[in-house]
Amino acid sequence: MKDYYHSNHKKIRGWKRRIRQIDVWGEGIKKPYLKFFNETGDYTYDRCTLYPFYALEKRHPPLWFYKLIIAKFIAAHKEWEKIFNDLNIAYDLQIWLYDPSYIRSEIICRKVEKKGDIIMYAWESKLKKTFPYGQFALNNVDLKQFEWVLTDEELVTFESELEDEGFTADELLADGYVKKDSGENGFYYAKRIGDLWIGRKKRT
Numbered sequence: 001m002k003d004y005y006h007s008n009h010k011k012i013r014g015w016k017r018r019i020r021q022i023d024v025w026g027e028g029i030k031k032p033y034l035k036f037f038n039e040t041g042d043y044t045y046d047r048c049t050l051y052p053f054y055a056l057e058k059r060h061p062p063l064w065f066y067k068l069i070i071a072k073f074i075a076a077h078k079e080w081e082k083i084f085n086d087l088n089i090a091y092d093l094q095i096w097l098y099d100p101s102y103i104r105s106e107i108i109c110r111k112v113e114k115k116g117d118i119i120m121y122a123w124e125s126k127l128k129k130t131f132p133y134g135q136f137a138l139n140n141v142d143l144k145q146f147e148w149v150l151t152d153e154e155l156v157t158f159e160s161e162l163e164d165e166g167f168t169a170d171e172l173l174a175d176g177y178v179k180k181d182s183g184e185n186g187f188y189y190a191k192r193i194g195d196l197w198i199g200r201k202k203r204t
Helices: 015-028 063-087 159-165 169-174
Strands: 043-047 091-099 106-111 146-158 178-181 187-201
Touching (some): 015 063, 169 178, 169 187
Antiparallel strands (some): 091 187
């Protein structure tokens, strides 16, 4: 499979400084931005936007560094959960972990109609895989407190965009894309390039 996101082909210097940046960023995302979180369907989210990874041309960090990012997302999840509970609103709080497109991972919360509702995504995967607890394991981080659902990370081109994109449907199909029907938005072509694990806190 082609690597659509750059790994560390060029040496990245200053890992101690990157770790300090992760600590500062992790503290900064513990409070969600709520200015536009008013109506059902509204959402707020945060990603790790540290340079040189989150740039125009994305580069995913090494796994050990990604685990530090995951730990910060989980710490932020705990704080977001407290805040949304105190607000007494219906919400669907999730952590999205990409593999191998690590740097696209995020924490996201959507406002829903009533408590207990969850957002269903059309891109849930048909593949049968178990969550890679061993791969993402980190001391003092409990990944098993979440229910993980596998979805597909895909490259997507809508049929209506083909003329502007400069290639044909046949060329996409030859490159491994699959034609799909989105319903009201028409047909599109999608190519799976990785896993996206969506985690929600298990209900007690």
